[in-house]
Amino acid sequence: MKSEKKQAEKIKEISGVNPLKCMKCGKCSATCPSFAEMDIKPHQFVSYVQNEEIEELTKSVSLWKCLSCFACVERCPRDVKPGKIIDAVRQLVEREKDGDYLSPNEIPELLDPEIPQQLLVSAFRRYRR
Amino acid sequence: MQRIGVFVCHCGSNIAATVDVKKVVEMAMCEPGVVHAEDYPYMCSEAGQAKIQAAIKEKNLGGVVVCSCSPRMHENTFRKAAEKAGLNPYMVEIANIREHCSWIHKNMEEATEKAVILMKAAVAKVNLNTPLQAGESRVTKRALVIGGGIAGIQTALDIAEAGYPVDIVEKTPSIGGRMSQLDKTFPTLDCSACILTPKMVEANAHPNINIYTYSEVEKVSGFVGDFTVDIRKKARSVDMSKCTGCGVCQEKCPNKKTPNEFNRGLNNRSAIYTPFAQAIPNVPVIDREHCTKFLTGKCGICAKVCQAGAVDYEQQDEIITEKYGAIVVATGFNMINLDKYDEYAYSQSKDVITSLELERIMNAAGPTKGHLERLSDGKAPKEMVFIQCVGSRCADKRGKSYCSKICCMYTAKHAMLIRDKYPDVNVTVFYIDVRTPGKNFDEFYRRAVEEYGVNYIKGQVGKVIPQPDGKLLVQGSDLLSNKQILKEADMVVLAAAIEPEPGVRNIATMLTASIDTNDFLTEAHAKLRPVESPTAGIFLSGVCQGPKDIPETVSQAGAAAVKAIGLLAKDKLTTNPCTAKADELMCNGCSQCANVCPYGAISYETKLINDHGVREDRRVAVVNSALCQGCGACTVTCPSGAMDLQGFSNRQILAEVDAICR
Amino acid sequence: MSINNNSEFKPKIVAFCCNWCSYAGADLAGSSRLTYPADVKIIRVPCSCRVNPMFILRAFEKGADGVILCGCHPGDCHYTSGNFYARRRMTLLFSMLDYIGVENGRTRVEWVSAAEGVKFSATMNSFVEKIYSLGKNVRLEDLRCKN
Numbered sequence: 001m002k003s004e005k006k007q008a009e010k011i012k013e014i015s016g017v018n019p020l021k022c023m024k025c026g027k028c029s030a031t032c033p034s035f036a037e038m039d040i041k042p043h044q045f046v047s048y049v050q051n052e053e054i055e056e057l058t059k060s061v062s063l064w065k066c067l068s069c070f071a072c073v074e075r076c077p078r079d080v081k082p083g084k085i086i087d088a089v090r091q092l093v094e095r096e097k098d099g100d101y102l103s104p105n106e107i108p109e110l111l112d113p114e115i116p117q118q119l120l121v122s123a124f125r126r127y128r129r
Numbered sequence: 130m131q132r133i134g135v136f137v138c139h140c141g142s143n144i145a146a147t148v149d150v151k152k153v154v155e156m157a158m159c160e161p162g163v164v165h166a167e168d169y170p171y172m173c174s175e176a177g178q179a180k181i182q183a184a185i186k187e188k189n190l191g192g193v194v195v196c197s198c199s200p201r202m203h204e205n206t207f208r209k210a211a212e213k214a215g216l217n218p219y220m221v222e223i224a225n226i227r228e229h230c231s232w233i234h235k236n237m238e239e240a241t242e243k244a245v246i247l248m249k250a251a252v253a254k255v256n257l258n259t260p261l262q263a264g265e266s267r268v269t270k271r272a273l274v275i276g277g278g279i280a281g282i283q284t285a286l287d288i289a290e291a292g293y294p295v296d297i298v299e300k301t302p303s304i305g306g307r308m309s310q311l312d313k314t315f316p317t318l319d320c321s322a323c324i325l326t327p328k329m330v331e332a333n334a335h336p337n338i339n340i341y342t343y344s345e346v347e348k349v350s351g352f353v354g355d356f357t358v359d360i361r362k363k364a365r366s367v368d369m370s371k372c373t374g375c376g377v378c379q380e381k382c383p384n385k386k387t388p389n390e391f392n393r394g395l396n397n398r399s400a401i402y403t404p405f406a407q408a409i410p411n412v413p414v415i416d417r418e419h420c421t422k423f424l425t426g427k428c429g430i431c432a433k434v435c436q437a438g439a440v441d442y443e444q445q446d447e448i449i450t451e452k453y454g455a456i457v458v459a460t461g462f463n464m465i466n467l468d469k470y471d472e473y474a475y476s477q478s479k480d481v482i483t484s485l486e487l488e489r490i491m492n493a494a495g496p497t498k499g500h501l502e503r504l505s506d507g508k509a510p511k512e513m514v515f516i517q518c519v520g521s522r523c524a525d526k527r528g529k530s531y532c533s534k535i536c537c538m539y540t541a542k543h544a545m546l547i548r549d550k551y552p553d554v555n556v557t558v559f560y561i562d563v564r565t566p567g568k569n570f571d572e573f574y575r576r577a578v579e580e581y582g583v584n585y586i587k588g589q590v591g592k593v594i595p596q597p598d599g600k601l602l603v604q605g606s607d608l609l610s611n612k613q614i615l616k617e618a619d620m621v622v623l624a625a626a627i628e629p630e631p632g633v634r635n636i637a638t639m640l641t642a643s644i645d646t647n648d649f650l651t652e653a654h655a656k657l658r659p660v661e662s663p664t665a666g667i668f669l670s671g672v673c674q675g676p677k678d679i680p681e682t683v684s685q686a687g688a689a690a691v692k693a694i695g696l697l698a699k700d701k702l703t704t705n706p707c708t709a710k711a712d713e714l715m716c717n718g719c720s721q722c723a724n725v726c727p728y729g730a731i732s733y734e735t736k737l738i739n740d741h742g743v744r745e746d747r748r749v750a751v752v753n754s755a756l757c758q759g760c761g762a763c764t765v766t767c768p769s770g771a772m773d774l775q776g777f778s779n780r781q782i783l784a785e786v787d788a789i790c791r
Numbered sequence: 792m793s794i795n796n797n798s799e800f801k802p803k804i805v806a807f808c809c810n811w812c813s814y815a816g817a818d819l820a821g822s823s824r825l826t827y828p829a830d831v832k833i834i835r836v837p838c839s840c841r842v843n844p845m846f847i848l849r850a851f852e853k854g855a856d857g858v859i860l861c862g863c864h865p866g867d868c869h870y871t872s873g874n875f876y877a878r879r880r881m882t883l884l885f886s887m888l889d890y891i892g893v894e895n896g897r898t899r900v901e902w903v904s905a906a907e908g909v910k911f912s913a914t915m916n917s918f919v920e921k922i923y924s925l926g927k928n929v930r931l932e933d934l935r936c937k938n
Binding site: 199200201225227228229230232233234235236239240242246247250293443560643651652654655663707725727758760761762764765766774777779783785786787789790791 | 803805810811814815817818820821822825826827829832833834835836837840841842843844845846849850852853854855866867869870872873876880912938
């Protein structure tokens with residue numbers, strides 16, 4: 001499917017990840033705290049994107065189980081960063097929905113400077129549903 | 130202008146079938162400077178060469194162009210022929226009208242036209258050729274081996290056996306290197322010390338081998354065949370000629386709190402020590418940084434107990450200067466620092482160890498006398514987990530990009546030895562790929578799985594979590610069953626990546642040997658000259674060139690020795706005359722050429738220059754023609770155009786360009 | 792060869808080949824009888840780093856329609872690092888040439904090993920084809936020194 005190819009390209013663009021760098025060691029899944037709750041495991045995300053099977057990824061519950069703890073990003077020996085792929089797929093799904101749960105103006109009040117920015121952004125994506 | 134002769138070869142029909150050779154001869158006669166032109170069916174034959182020689186003599190030729198096959202084929206043949214006729218061999222140029230013309234073009238008109246142009250280019254070049262003399266330099270018949278591990282020992286033995294004197298410089302107090310730290314070796318499971326010690330003894334006893342232990346190379350100058358090296362012999366504080374190696378000093382030394390490097394810091398040693406029992410030389414050294422006598426001035430027990438009176442607190446570092454014809458680098462490797470891998474809890478738990486530490490634990494002379502036990506509480510482990518590729522094959526900054534090559538095999542060895550000696554211990558290996566190319570290697574690994582029941586799991590470990598009860602919780606992937614595994618282990622062994630010995634970059638800089646981004650020394654050619662450095666006279670032995678196991682190291686050590694012997698066997702070296710040369714009048718001493726030179730062949734001298742009557746001291750580039758390999762990088766870099774390459778000068782190449790574009 | 796020879800245009804193409812890899816690759820192309828157009832004339836240099844930008848400027852000044860520089864693959868240089876120097880120099884030179892009107896298509900750097908006769912021939916074919924498509928290098932004509 002052509003659109004899946006496009007989506008895969010989009011995911012690579014958003015995440016900045018090159019799935020071809022993966023050597024399939026599985027350290028991402030080994031290190032993932034939400035592994036048990038995921039249907040598609042972190043290491044599989046990489047090969048799904050590589051094989052351009054995006055449809056399944058967008059339906060995956062893993063998107064909403066990933067804590068964005070970024071342990072996989074930190075520990076990936078090949079710099080593939082599966083966490084960023086998951087985040088990118090999330091973003092892709094979000095972009096295809098409509099309406100915002102929060103208006104940008106409300107955000108500053110809710111902000112705690114201690115929270116890592118990445119966590120915040122990805123939390124918005126997760127809980128906006 | 131030279132008097133030039135052009136000789137066109139038919140090469141049977143190889144050239145003549147597609148190139149009108151008569152036309153080439155005819156056109157050659159029209160070229161400026163050409164006084165003779167002829168064709169012949171086989172120029173490279175005896176008769177063909179005789180024709181060239183006759184023409185050189187009769188017509189008093191100053192330059193020769195042979196239109197024939199590739200210069201890679203017969204340039205030497207024709208140069209030698211010309212030399213016999215009294216012409217400088219470097220006055221011969223080849224126009225390649227076979228490989229680059231007749232063989233690839235079908236149209237005769239087109240091919241002839243191209244052959245004529247190639248001939249013209251060669252004539253234009255030879256017009257500007259200058260006679261070159263291959264230089265000569267002498268060879269000091271002595272070799273230096275840097276590093277006294279198995280690679281250095283083997284290289285030294287091979288060179289010494291060929292009859293040349295060799296010096297080994299070893300940084301630590303004893304030769305033996307990493308191999309002396311190993312317990313057993315794969316795939317035959319021989320005891321490492323049992324096969325290494327005889328080699329160490331042989332090297333020590335060999336009349337042609339001289340060993341400098343506790344010494345380091347400090348300065349290297351000179352070039353192939355004629356290196357001058359300063360070696361710093363660090364003060365041992367023990368007189369080697371007096372010491373009998375009785376070991377009483379080590380027993381009596383009251384300061385036994387220094388981490389034992391040989392046992393990877395797993396236990397402590399005395400301040401006066403020999404690294405291990407079979408050390409060669411069997412003479413202790415005083416570690417001045419930890420010795421009470423040196424720290425506080427009060428002690429001196431070792432001197433008191435030494436019957437031979439060998440302990441000498443006043444000993445000073447000594448600099449030895451020696452000349453060498455060839456240098457072999459055999460600096461070996463170390464394990465990487467695991468500080469950046471805190472997910473494996475290496476620094477948090479004593480029971481997470483590296484494979485080399487496990488070697489020491491398994492060794493009868495090691496910190497646990499060969500008993501497999503947890504270093505934290507001395508209990509025998511029941512569950513052991515091995516983690517592969519820790520720091521190897523990493524694209525990030527924490528690890529190394531390469532495969533360390535030996536880990537798969539030594540892990541199989543460890544797993545097998547443990548299962549053999551302690552059948553009640555379960556061994557699990559987390560692997561990414563199992564790489565076992567090598568004679569009897571895969572069989573060895575399969576034996577570990579099939580006969581010894583080692584549990585291999587495809588997947589990497591994400592983290593190791595020390596538990597309050599002292600156990601280690603290992604969280605890893607099982608990719609084949611798509612599961613995350615949580616496993617309690619008593620000990621975790623990390624197959625840490627190996628890296629070149631950290632001092633090698635400094636040594637490479639002294640030797641002007643090139644080194645890659647991983648600090649491995651670069652070979653002269655990755656496939657065809659794997660044991661030579663691009664810097665002439667420098668040879669590579671062992672892991673300093675790339676990860677390898679013991680048999681590979683030994684064979685490479687032998688190869689490096691042969692290359693060094695080949696060099697030492699020569700009385701004189703002929704140097705390639707096509708080297709760079711600086712025009713002193715134009716050089717402004719900017720150093721840019723020296724920066725790009727891969728061989729360190731360019732240095733600077735302050736010289737009295739007579740520039741059109743103005744006499745002044747100037748800093749000018751001087752090329753050492755024995756070192757220069759003639760790549761020409763400097764010629765293009767030189768901003769003033771002072772640097773030129775003999776045999777491929779700017780004017781010659783421009784003349785060729787002009788002839789082709791005319 | 793898919794080159795249209797009906798026109799009068801006969802390009803002059805200079806190929807600088809390093810002695811250790813590309814020149815040997817060209818020899819292999821020859822001994823394997825892999826054809827490429829006769830418009831290509833090879834100049835042997837010890838290393839790609841020997842090629843002074845001056846040589847290339849001179850070629851264009853004298854009427855060359857294309858110049859190609861061939862060296863060993865990165866990491867395989869006989870002199871260890873020469874091809875890296877060449878690559879840097881040529882990147883700079885070619886962008887400058889493009890600026891003054893010698894299109895990028897007329898200049899090229901290729902890595903050809905001694906074992907790549909096929910690649911040498913294919914490279915030369917594609918390069919010549921490109922030069923044919925670009926046509927005569929007219930823009931520098933006025934700058935040429937007429938001998």
